[in-house]
Amino acid sequence: MADLFEEDKRNAVEERLAAEALIVDVDGFEGPLDVLLMLSRTQKVDLRKISVLHLAEQYLSFVEKAKTLRIELAADYLVMAAWLAFLKSRLLLPPDPEEEGPSGEELAAHLAFQLERLQAMRDAAAQLMARDQMGRDFFARGLPEDVTRVRKVTWSATLLDLMQAYARIRTKDEFRPFVLDRDNVFTMEQALERMRKMVGFAGTWTDLVSYLPQGWEKDPVRRRSATAATFAASLELAKEGKVEIRQSDTFAPIQLRRRERGHE
Amino acid sequence: MSDAPENQTRGDSLFAAPPMGEQERMVEAILFASAEPVTVAELNDRMPHGCDAAEALVYLRKRYEGRGVHIVRVGDAWAIRTAADLGYLMQKETVETRKLSRAAIETLAIIAYHQPVTRAEIEEIRGVSVSRGTVDQLLEMEWIRFGRRRMTPGRPVTFVVTPAFLDHFGLENARDLPGLKELRAAGLLESRPMDGLPLGGAQDEDDDEVIEGQSELFED
């Protein structure tokens, strides 16, 4: 008996403290559900057996107290108050068969479920945080050895790549006639100019080779170019009627001489 | 050892795998070298052809029982962690974790126990809207991440906990959360939507998600 009395007294004190705390410290609550959960604890019963009617009354008086203390309550606290006042009337009045939607009991049961679930999550959170935690109770390797990434690059190239590359270079070469080395080229214009000056003196058959410019006879490249140019020039001169050309046999020396006008 | 037949089958492969004792050493070396948990797949990948890291782990785990460090499982990965009873020796290594707000801790617990869970569902449970900062903080700590979108109108994103969360709290698995079974048995992990209650922050959020039955994430 004495124990019970003691407990009641203690409860009363706790309740008072809690009520004071919530009024003074309303900002500390995380919304109406938090307040309801806090208030429900003062009922000292299993959350499943909570009296939602009583809870609604507790909440409404909490809001009243807050008003008298001129504590500004956020809108959702007032919305909850209005809803709980409605729930209270539903619970007190006999059910209206015309009324649609969930009954007062159903709404109360759901509120009780929500409170129980929130409490369960808070307990779970506390249990979680009470677990051994890494970096506090147990530790990972302090000196991890990095896995060195060895990147091995294999280069791919096929024989075809190789041949195409080579072909590309060679093709490039074949299509670069414009940058030919002029030093080793004797043009037909040059040959023509040279021969015009010389043919006047060529009264007898003379080998074409003797018309090659000085210094172009030895080097095969220069010789080829000079020969071709001189030959082309002599054909040009023949066309103009300035010279006559003859060749006794295939691959025999080509000879030319001045064409005398009077011979015609 | 009961692994003789196992070894025999493995002997059929082209290259003989190293003896199990060697494999155990390899797993030991790799786990010691890494601060992060290493998956069995990665272990097998790094070990020579034909190795069976999972089996080697069984032996290694046994070997470290009762020692100063343990072989622990984190999701499908494995790591070595110091024994929790020796934590007091590690003041030097202790990392000051940022103090989490009550809202953050509650939100984390709700995500862990109800995952995958939408923001609206978290708000329904807590009865207040969840601030962006809270979610951001948990995301930044890499304790939660986005899960799949819920196939409901608005396709809201869901949140789930990460392997880093499991590692931090020494959980092998999300199913090992303390009291999970009891909570489920008591029906407290169910979502029971009811219209007309002025609770939850869902209405003030952009995503007016429809709260529906909790999916069975822990049933796998």
Added chain:
Amino acid sequence: MSDAPENQTRGDSLFAAPPMGEQERMVEAILFASAEPVTVAELNDRMPHGCDAAEALVYLRKRYEGRGVHIVRVGDAWAIRTAADLGYLMQKETVETRKLSRAAIETLAIIAYHQPVTRAEIEEIRGVSVSRGTVDQLLEMEWIRFGRRRMTPGRPVTFVVTPAFLDHFGLENARDLPGLKELRAAGLLESRPMDGLPLGGAQDEDDDEVIEGQSELFED
């Protein structure tokens, strides 16, 4: 053990030291979690009063003999390190296959067709200078090597292809390379005209290549 008197002196202290097995666990955990090697003095400092870290280290060291990790001495401090023979597990090899650059393949082709060939000759044929990186790469791949020095002024080095090159391209001999005529017959010379512009240039990664006059190198 010769440390019995030591223990006795310490036994005089107010609190009995934990059993040696426990001390071993402690050393194990501290060495594991510490970011740097730990001295015996520091170990003793961190462990409960009356502990003998040096002795615990002896046991712990023995315990790890032949394991995947070892207790090693670093200066006058101690650390856990991977066994040397398992170092290869700490490497992850990623093989990447990349296509040889155009500059490299052209240089390689010239060396293959004209070997032994000097760098100046390669440049003459390509019409652009050959970057050091390109030659180095081919040398590193062991597809080309230095040949004899050319007996001309400056004694320039020459390049030749290697057996590894022949092996890679499935050639018995560099002379097996198809000649210009065959290239043409195979349609490989049917490239479009060049308008006198070098084909390479733009795509070559050695962008500082200088276009030079073409020479008569092909008059062989």
